[in-house]
Amino acid sequence: MEKFELHILGCGSALPTTRHFPTSQVVNLRDKLFMIDCGEGAQLQFRKSRLKFSRLNHIFISHLHGDHCFGLPGLISTLNLLGRTAELHIYSPVGLEEQMGPMLAFFNRQMTYQVVFHAFDTNVSTLIYEDRSLTVTTLPLRHRMPCCGFLFAEKPSPNHIVREMVDFYQVPVYELNRIKNGADYVTPEGEVVPNSRLTTPADPPRRYAYCSDTVYMPSLAEALQGVDLLFHEATFAEADAPRARETFHTTAVQAAMLARDAGVGRLLIGHYSARYEDESCLLGEATAIFPHTQLASENLCVQV
Template identity: 65%
Template sequence: MEKFEINILGCGSALPTTRHFPSSQVINFRDKLFMIDCGEGSQLQFRKSKIKFSRLNHIFISHLHGDHCFGLIGLISTFSLLGRTATLHIYAHKDLKMILQPQLDYFCKGMTYEVEFHDINTNSSDVIYEDRSLSVSTIPLKHRIPTCGFLFQEKPALRHIKREMIDRYSIPIAYINCIKNGYDFITEDGETIPNDALTSDPEPTRKYAYCSDTKYNPSIIDQIRGCNLLFHEATFAESDKKRAEETFHTTTKQAASIANDANVKRLIIGHFSARYEQEELLLDEAKTIFEETILAKENLKINL
């Protein structure tokens, strides 16, 4: 099965602590790297996770709060110092270019590569990136400013050829791609050989959903249903539910309820408030509703 890894670079919330870095993740899909959010210190965590800078070409920013984007200018500058030549694509709310361009003009004169900004609509679910094997869509969230999550969805692979059946019917090589795409084969005698006799099913496709920051928002359930892994913020314990509502964040049990109702396979919670010294409390609360829950932590790698 092809590589589909989630690397946690930071999982803390706005206030820096000695336990956590601000929000950032890197998705390794078939050795192509995609960054989600870029909080302060992300490039340091990039190195600690032993991920190659050169394979990162796309960065997705969920919203323009500092703990999700203050690391961008440093990362962009480092890429230039390393002699990067490939274009870096950044997907974010339209205001990011207005904010970041003066910094690029001042601190990054003579850059060795281009930065291309792609405006995203945080109010709708749109495909914002697509290649032959992967699509990335926005997930509208509810926070104090325009915010969205991201759904990484693997595209269906071609069907697997049964070599013995190809040999049995002496099927020419020119027909193989059609058969992989689901077509039947008709012999010279006019006999139709059904595709399911010639092929087997490909591996199931995989999906990863990233949802941070947001208040409790059941409207996302249909879009993330059946995901192999859901990252959902759980900034507060249930005892601080009122504070969560005031700041447009989610509690542990609310995040677990989203995972349970969406029938995802696993939940990882993060974006922890600095007020909690023992995060096992947050995990225990979430597990009362959704057992397959784990805590995010720096340099954690999860394979789908």
């Protein structure tokens, strides 16, 4: 199975603590790196996670609160110091390019590479990135400012060739791509060899969903149905539910209810409020509703 990993660089919320860094994650799909949010210290955590800057070409920013994007200037500057030449693509709600432009012009007057900004509408679900193996789609969320989550969906892979059967039927090399993609093989004598005899099914495509920051949105369950791994913010415990509503955040119980209703494989919770010295209370509340829940922590690597 191809590599599909999630690296947690930071899982705290807006107020700094000595326990957690602000929000940032990296998806590693087949050694191509995709960053989600970039709070302060993200580049330091990137190093600690032993990830390679040269493999990072796309950054997705959920919204323009500082704890999700204040790490961008430092990261962009570091890439410049390293002599990067490849374009860096940043996807965000409208407004980031306007904020970052003057800062980059002042601090990075001699850029060795181009930063390309892509603004998206946070009110509708939109395909914002696609390559041969992956799509990234926005998930509209409800926060105090325009905000989206992201759904990373692996594309289906071709079937696996059964070498012994291909050799037995003396299948020409030029037929293999068709067979991988589901075609039967017709021998020179006219015999139809079913595809199921020549191939084995590929591994099912995997999906990872990121939802932070947002109020509890039961309607998200449809878009998240059956994802393999869901990261959902769980800023507050249930005792602080009024504060969660006031600040447009979610409790651990609500995150677990969404995971249960969406039938996801596993739930990862994070974006912890600074008020909690020990997040085990959040884990306890979540696992009571959705047992397959795990706490996010810095430099944690999770297989999707």
